[in-house]
Amino acid sequence: MNLGQSLKLYIILFMKPRSIMLGCLLLIFSCKDSGDYVETGTPLDDFSAPFYFGLFELPADNPLTQEGVELGRMLFYETSLSKDSTISCATCHQQSRAFTDGRKLAIGIRGQELDKNSMSLVNMLWSTSHKFWDGRAANLEDQALVPIQDIKEMDLKMSEVLRRLNSNPEYKIKFKSAFNTNEIKEKHVAKALAQFQRTLISQDSKYDKFLKGELQLSEQEQLGLQSFFTHPDPSVGLRGSNCGDCHRNFLTDGFKDGLDGFANNGLEDDEHLENGLFDVTKNPLDKGKFKIPSLRNIALTAPYMHDGRFITLEEVLDHYNDHIRVSSTLDILIREASNEYRKPGDPISLKLTQEDKNDIIVFLNTLTDSTFITNEKYADPHAN
Amino acid sequence: MVWIFLSSCTTEKNMTINFSAYVNGEALEYGKKYASPNGDGTFTINDFKLYVSNFQFVSSANPEKNYIEKDSYHLLKFQANNSYFLILNNTSLEPYDKIKISIGIDEESNLSTKPKGDLNPTNQMAWNWTSGYKFLLFEGLYSPESSENEIPIVFHIGFSENKKDLEFDFSSKDEIKFIIEINELFKNPNYVDFNELPKVLFNKEHSALIASNYANSFIKLK
Numbered sequence: 001m002n003l004g005q006s007l008k009l010y011i012i013l014f015m016k017p018r019s020i021m022l023g024c025l026l027l028i029f030s031c032k033d034s035g036d037y038v039e040t041g042t043p044l045d046d047f048s049a050p051f052y053f054g055l056f057e058l059p060a061d062n063p064l065t066q067e068g069v070e071l072g073r074m075l076f077y078e079t080s081l082s083k084d085s086t087i088s089c090a091t092c093h094q095q096s097r098a099f100t101d102g103r104k105l106a107i108g109i110r111g112q113e114l115d116k117n118s119m120s121l122v123n124m125l126w127s128t129s130h131k132f133w134d135g136r137a138a139n140l141e142d143q144a145l146v147p148i149q150d151i152k153e154m155d156l157k158m159s160e161v162l163r164r165l166n167s168n169p170e171y172k173i174k175f176k177s178a179f180n181t182n183e184i185k186e187k188h189v190a191k192a193l194a195q196f197q198r199t200l201i202s203q204d205s206k207y208d209k210f211l212k213g214e215l216q217l218s219e220q221e222q223l224g225l226q227s228f229f230t231h232p233d234p235s236v237g238l239r240g241s242n243c244g245d246c247h248r249n250f251l252t253d254g255f256k257d258g259l260d261g262f263a264n265n266g267l268e269d270d271e272h273l274e275n276g277l278f279d280v281t282k283n284p285l286d287k288g289k290f291k292i293p294s295l296r297n298i299a300l301t302a303p304y305m306h307d308g309r310f311i312t313l314e315e316v317l318d319h320y321n322d323h324i325r326v327s328s329t330l331d332i333l334i335r336e337a338s339n340e341y342r343k344p345g346d347p348i349s350l351k352l353t354q355e356d357k358n359d360i361i362v363f364l365n366t367l368t369d370s371t372f373i374t375n376e377k378y379a380d381p382h383a384n
Numbered sequence: 385m386v387w388i389f390l391s392s393c394t395t396e397k398n399m400t401i402n403f404s405a406y407v408n409g410e411a412l413e414y415g416k417k418y419a420s421p422n423g424d425g426t427f428t429i430n431d432f433k434l435y436v437s438n439f440q441f442v443s444s445a446n447p448e449k450n451y452i453e454k455d456s457y458h459l460l461k462f463q464a465n466n467s468y469f470l471i472l473n474n475t476s477l478e479p480y481d482k483i484k485i486s487i488g489i490d491e492e493s494n495l496s497t498k499p500k501g502d503l504n505p506t507n508q509m510a511w512n513w514t515s516g517y518k519f520l521l522f523e524g525l526y527s528p529e530s531s532e533n534e535i536p537i538v539f540h541i542g543f544s545e546n547k548k549d550l551e552f553d554f555s556s557k558d559e560i561k562f563i564i565e566i567n568e569l570f571k572n573p574n575y576v577d578f579n580e581l582p583k584v585l586f587n588k589e590h591s592a593l594i595a596s597n598y599a600n601s602f603i604k605l606k
Contacts, residue, residue, distance in 0.1 A: 054499055054506050126506070229512040231540075233586040248506050255508045258463045285415045285430075332430050332523040336536035336583060344533040344579075 040180035041065025049125070050203050052211055052250045056125040062141065062191045064198060067178035070381075072196025074174065075189065077380040080164050082109055082154035089147065089193070092118040095378050098297030098369075099200065104308035108153040117308035122202045122296045122372070127253045128261035133290045133306040135262055136280050144193035145186065158186055165189070200378060202296045206366040211250065217366065224363025227356055232339045241320070241352055241360055242337040246292045252367065254292030263331045264288040266324035266348070267305065273327050276306075288329050299368050313364060317357045324348045399475050401439075403460050403603075404467045405432065405564040412466040412566065417527075421570040422577045425528040427537060432566065433509065434460050434520040434598075435502070437489055438549075439472065442482035449479045457489060457501030459509060460564075477557050483605075487598050488519035488547030511542065518542040520598060522569065526578040538583045539569065541591050541598075548599035561606040568602040569594055 044064040049056075058064065075081065076089045092106045093099040099121035101107075106114040116133050129139045137143035147153040148161060165171045165184045175184045178192060202208075207225075209215045217225065229249065230240025246254060246263050254261025262277045264287075273288035280286075290306045304310040310319065324334060326348065339351040352360075372378075405412035407429065408419060417426040439453040453472055460468045488494075489503070494516035497505040504510070509517045522539040554560065570576040574593040584590040 052497065052505065054504055231585060233583075235583075235587045235590070238586050244512060248508070249510050249512060251506055256506075257461065257508065260463075260508055332525065332536045332538060335525075336538050344528075344531065344535050 041067045041178050044069060044199070047199070049201055050208060050212065050250075053123065053126050053203075054250075058125075058198075059139065059141065059194075062194060064195055065178060067174070068192050068195040069199050070196075071171075071174045071178045072192035072194070073378070074171075074381050075193050076196050077382055081148050081156060081161060083156045083160075084109060087154060090380065092147075093121050095375075096300075096373055098122065098202070098300045098373055100301040102302070104303050106153075108150070109155045112152045114152055116306055117303060119291075119293055120297060120301045121197055121200050122294050123251055123253070124200065125198050126251055126256070127294065128256050128259075128291070130259065130261065130291070134276050134279050135259065135291060140194040140197060141187075141190040144190045144197070148189075161189060162186065200372075202369040202372040204371040205296070205369040207363075208369070210366070218362075220359050220362045221366050222363075224359035224361070225366075227352075227360055228363055231333065232337055232350070234339065234341050239339050239356070240337075241317075241350060241356060242333060243295075243320075243360070245333040245337070246331070247295050251294060252296055252298075253294035259286070259289075261292050262286070262289040263292055263334075264327060264329045265290075266319070266326070266330050266334055267307075267309070268327060269325045270327040273329070285329060288327055295364065296367050297369055297372065299365050300373065313361050314357070317352070317360060321350045321352045321357070399472045399477060399560070401470050401472065401560045401562070402467055403436075403470075403562045403564055404606075405460075405462050405566060406466070407566045409565075412462055418567075420526065420528075420578060421567050422575075422579070424530065424579070425526065427524050427526040427578065429522070429524040429566070431521060431523040432462055434487060434564075435489055435509065435517060436460060436485050436487055436603075437493075437501070438484070438486045440484040441475070441477070441480040442484065443479040444481050446479060451475050451480070455500040457493065457503045459502035459507070477554075477560065481555070482551060482553055483560065484549065484551045485603075486547055486549045487603070488542070488595075489517055490547065491544045494542075494544060509542075516542065516544075519546055520569075520594070522566070526582060528579060535578060535582050537578050538585065539594055540585045541594050543588055543591050543595075545588075546591055546595035548595060550599065550603060552605040554605055563604045563606050565602060565604070568600065569597050572597055572600050 042065055044066055047064065079085045079088045081088060087109055092101045094101055101118045104117065106116060106118040108114055119133065124140060131137040131140060131143035137146060145158065148156055149158055162184055165175070171184065175181055175188055179188045181188060206215070206217070210217050227239065227241045229244035230238060231242045231245055232238060232240040246265070248255055254263070259277065259281070268274065268288065275287060277286040277289040278284065298313065302311060304316050310316045320334070324330070326335070335348060337350055410418065412429065412432065414430060415428050417428055420427050435457060437457045439456045441451040443449045458470050462468060493500065493503060499505070503517065509521060511518060518540045520539070520541040524537045526535040526537045528535070574597055576593065581590060584594055
C-alpha cells in the first residue's frame with residue numbers, strides 16, 4: 001500500500017450507542033491517478049475526530065502531513081505575506097476569538113475596512129468545499145491565496161510572495177520537507193495553508209461532551225437543543241425554532257451537498273438584496289444567498305451575519321423571530337416556520353416566547369470550546 | 385487506535401440506473417412556474433429530494449441469481465438537472481426481469497446514526513440526531529389565482545410506516561430508466577389542495593396521505 005495512492009480518506013466509526021470517540025480509523029485507498037502529488041511528508045498521526053462528524057474526504061493531491069500542517073501554521077501567522085509585513089491571516093482570524101476578529105467588518109492592510117465580517121475557521125474537513133460568504137472559492141486551496149493578493153486585504157502579488165519565500169532559507173527547508181520541492185510555487189503555499197486550516201477541529205465543547213455521553217446537559221440546555229433542531233408544526237403541537245433546518249446536526253454549519261450550504265435568511269427585501277451566491281452562479285435563484293456559517297463557538301464570534309449587522313445573539317434571535325424580510329429567494333423553511341397557525345398573508349413570525357429564546361441562547365453557549373481557543377497546536381509558532 | 389488499509393483496484397461491470405423528475409410531464413426545473421395540481425394558480429419548486437433504498441433484482445427463472453444491493457440507500461437529488469444517475473457495482477441486467485425498490489428507509493437503519501450508502505446523520509434529510517431521516521423532501525411556493533398571497537409549501541415525509549415497497553417488471557437488458565412525476569404526490573389517490581394542506585411534517589395522518597400517493601404512480605419505469 002502506497003500512501004501516494006491515497007485518493008480518499010474516510011473515517012468510519014464503530015460506535016457504541018450515544019457515546020465514544022471513534023475507536024477505529026478505516027482508510028480506503030482507491031487507484032485513480034493522483035495527479036501531481038509527490039509522495040513526501042509524514043502522515044499526521046495524532047489526529048482524531050468524533051464519530052458524529054461523519055465522513056470526510058481530502059483532495060487527492062493534498063493529504064494531511066505533519067510537515068505540511070506545521071508549515072501551514074507558520075504561513076498562517078506570517079506577516080511577510082502582506083505587502084508591508086504588518087498583517088497575517090491571523091490578524092482577522094484570531095484563535096482566542098475562535099478565529100474571528102470581534103469586528104463588525106474586517107480590516108485589511110493600511111486600515112482599510114472590508115465589506116464582510118471575518119468568518120470563523122472550524123471543522124472545515126466536514127464543511128462544504130465552497131469558501132467565502134458568497135462561495136467564490138471552489139475549495140480551501142483556492143481560498144487560501146485570495147486574501148493574500150486582494151489589494152484591500154494583504155495586497156501582496158503572488159510573484160512577490162514566492163520571491164520572499166524562496167529567498168528565505170528556513171522556508172526553503174520547510175517546503176522541501178513538506179512537498180519535496182526545491183522551488184516554492186503558488187500551489188505549495190495554498191496546500192500548506194489548507195492543511196493547517198483543516199486541522200482546526202473543535203470537538204471538546206460541552207455539547208460534544210454531551211454527544212459523547214460524558215455529561216448531561218442542564219434541563220434548559222436540553223430544551224434549547226431540542227428547540228434548535230426542531231421545525232415547528234402547530235398541527236401536532238410541536239414547538240421549535242428551526243435553526244437546524246440550515247445549521248445541520250452536530251457540526252452546526254450548512255449542508256455539504258452542492259450549494260445546499262447557502263441560504264437567504266431574510267435580511268433584506270428584493271429591492272435591497274445583495275447578490276451573494278448569485279455573483280458566482282449567475283442563477284437568479286441564488287440572489288441574496290450567503291454561506292451558512294458554523295455556530296461552533298458562536299458566543300465568541302460576535303458580531304453576526306456576513307455584514308456583522310447584529311451585535312448580540314439576542315438580536316439574531318429577534319431577527320429570526322420577528323424581522324424576516326420577504327424576498328423572492330427567501331428560504332422556504334424560514335418563510336413557513338411558525339409556532340402558531342398563520343393564515344396566508346399574515347406576517348412572517350416564528351412566534352417564539354422569551355423563554356424559548358433564553359433556552360436557545362443557553363444551548364448556543366454549550367458550543368463554546370475552551371480547548372479549541374487555547375490549543376497550542378493552533379497558536380502562533382513565531383511567538384517565541 | 386487501529387488502522388486498517390483496504391484497496392480495490394479491479395475493474396468491475398457496473399449498471400447505471402437513471403431517475404428523471406417531471407412536473408405535469410415537464411422536466412423539473414427549480415423556480416419554474418407550474419400549474420397547480422388543483423387547477424387554482426401556479427407553484428414553484430425550490431428543492432426536491434428523496435431516498436430510494438433496498439434495490440433488488442429478481443430473476444424469475446433463476447431465483448438463486450437474485451441480486452440484493454448491500455447498504456442500498458440512495459439519495460436522489462436534482463440540483464444540476466432533472467436526472468439523477470446511480471451506479472450499482474459489479475452487476476448487469478442480463479438475468480433479471482423484475483426490480484424491487486423502496487421509497488424510504490427500513491426502520492433499523494432509519495434509527496441508526498451509522499453512515500452507510502447515502503445515509504448520513506449530518507445531511508439535509510436527517511430530522512435530528514435521534515429520529516431518523518426524511519424519506520421525501522419537497523419545498524416550494526404556491527401562488528393561488530384568487531389572491532396575492534404566496535404560500536410556502538413544505539412536505540417532509542418520513543415516519544417509519546411511510547416506507548413504501550415498489551416492484552417493476554422490465555425487459556430491457558441495457559438500462560433502467562425511472563420517471564418520477566412530482567404532481568402525483570398531490571393527486572392520486574389522495575387529492576391534496578395546497579390551500580387546505582400547504583405543509584406536512586410531523587402529522588402522521590397527513591404524512592400517510594402523501595406516502596400513499598408516492599406508492600402509487602409517482603415512480604414509473606420508462
